[in-house]
Amino acid sequence: MTAAGGRAPLGGSGVTVGRLALGTAPLAGLYTPVSEAAAEETLTAAWDAGVRTFDTAPHYGLGVSERRLGAFLRDRPRAEVVVSTKVGRLLRPGFSPPGTDGFHGVPTDLARVWDFSAAGVRASLEESLERSGLDHFDLVLLHDPDDHGEQALHEAYPALAELRAQGVVRAIGAGMNQTEMLTRLVTEADLDCVLVAGRYSLLDRRAAEALLPACLERGTGVLVGGVFNSGLLADPRPGATFDYAPAPEPLLRRARQLAEACAAFGVPLAAAAIQFPWRHPAVGAVVLGARNAREVTENAAHAAVEIPEELWRELDALVPAGEEGRA
Numbered sequence: 560m561t562a563a564g565g566r567a568p569l570g571g572s573g574v575t576v577g578r579l580a581l582g583t584a585p586l587a588g589l590y591t592p593v594s595e596a597a598a599e600e601t602l603t604a605a606w607d608a609g610v611r612t613f614d615t616a617p618h619y620g621l622g623v624s625e626r627r628l629g630a631f632l633r634d635r636p637r638a639e640v641v642v643s644t645k646v647g648r649l650l651r652p653g654f655s656p657p658g659t660d661g662f663h664g665v666p667t668d669l670a671r672v673w674d675f676s677a678a679g680v681r682a683s684l685e686e687s688l689e690r691s692g693l694d695h696f697d698l699v700l701l702h703d704p705d706d707h708g709e710q711a712l713h714e715a716y717p718a719l720a721e722l723r724a725q726g727v728v729r730a731i732g733a734g735m736n737q738t739e740m741l742t743r744l745v746t747e748a749d750l751d752c753v754l755v756a757g758r759y760s761l762l763d764r765r766a767a768e769a770l771l772p773a774c775l776e777r778g779t780g781v782l783v784g785g786v787f788n789s790g791l792l793a794d795p796r797p798g799a800t801f802d803y804a805p806a807p808e809p810l811l812r813r814a815r816q817l818a819e820a821c822a823a824f825g826v827p828l829a830a831a832a833i834q835f836p837w838r839h840p841a842v843g844a845v846v847l848g849a850r851n852a853r854e855v856t857e858n859a860a861h862a863a864v865e866i867p868e869e870l871w872r873e874l875d876a877l878v879p880a881g882e883e884g885r886a
Contacts, residue, residue: 567843569780570751572723572730574697576641576844578837579862580612581605582784583628585850587620592664593850595627602631604852608859614754614782614846615691616645616702617683620665621655622690629691642693643754645702645734646683646715649674661803675701675710677718684722700754701733701744708740716748723751736785736802738770745773754846757785757802761792761817761835761874762810771841783836784846792817792832816877824870830861831874838871 566575586598593601605613613632615624625644632640653670657663660671674683684699699719704711711733719731733744734754741753753774759766766783774781787793791801795814799806806814818828836842845862849855 567780569698569730570778572751574641574730574751576612576782577610578844579610580614580782580844580846581610582846582848583613583615583624584619585848586627587624588662588664589619590661590663591850597851598627599631600852601849601855602628604855605849606635608855611639612641612844614643617650617687618645618648618671618702620662621669622650623665625687625690629693633692641697643698643700644687644696645700646680647673647675647702647704647707649679649683650686673707675704675707675715677714680715680718696728698730698732698752699728703735704733705735705737705740712744712747720749738766742770742773745770745777745779750779752780752782754782754784757788759783759836760786760788761832762788762814762878764878767839771839774841780843781841782844782846783842786832786836786845786847793829813877817874820870820873820877824867826864826866826870827861830864831866833858833861834866
């Protein structure tokens with residue numbers, strides 16, 4: 560797959576990522592259980608498609624994602640792969656009812672505990688290494704510090720920076736579903752990259768207002784997730800979701816207009832959604848989740864579709880500046 564073969568640097572870390580990365584939350588039972596066999600088939604399909612960048616986290620399935628990804632990579636050349644994990648949630652003995660945080664078919668005897676302390680960062684990384692069986696992670700991200708911003712900036716970030724200086728990790732950053740705190744972290748810390756989910760898509764371009772310019776100015780790499788805005792840009796049917804809730808009618812109508820414009824050029828809406836972030840010079844990679852091999856194959860095909868500039872102009876005109884992601 561051509562789209563997966565290109566590489567983009569993560570700041571000055573020396574780490575480069577493929578233009579397409581696989582997000583592994585779905586493989587840990589996000590919204591519906593996924594068997595070990597299905598997870599392995601999905602990872603194999605991604606590998607065969609040329610994907611060599613994988614994103615995981617303790618949060619995903621209470622450790623299931625890290626274990627499954629690590630087992631898959633065990634017999635593959637580690638030097639070819641970039642693996643990111645996250646810190647901020649420790650897994651501790653407790654009880655998580657089935658479906659907690661959207662994950663199904665995962666352990667119920669563990670609970671997530673927020674912890675952005677320096678000690679929490681070190682413990683989280685050590686436990687992720689143990690779960691995955693990997694000897695190192697290339698990239699470690701602060702994970703959703705929305706309600707823990709000060710601790711993340713003043714305790715977790717310095718701990719990650721120290722681990723980077725020691726060579727324990729190669730690159731550090733932050734991953735969030737909002738742009739304001741990511742922008743602050745980019746400007747006040749020395750991050751190699753950010754992962755912004757849902758805020759730079761065909762429908763929601765808020766990352767372009769401050770975050771992406773800040774990343775360009777600082778030389779911070781950008782990974783973009785959530786390009787389908789949780790489903791609306793994959794299939795704008797009645798009942799489709801935007802940011803994990805039923806899409807408001809104005810956004811559903813706009814998504815249908817985007818789909819109609821794409822159809823006039825013979826381009827699937829999903830292809831435009833995947834490729835949209837690459838148009839910005841700050842963006843190095845798009846992170847796509849998949850729960851089966853078919854989704855991987857479809858995403859790979861959509862990433863390789865030729866999209867004429869005239870269509871991009873029409874799509875841009877359908878999303879007026881200042882109205883992105885607003886109902």
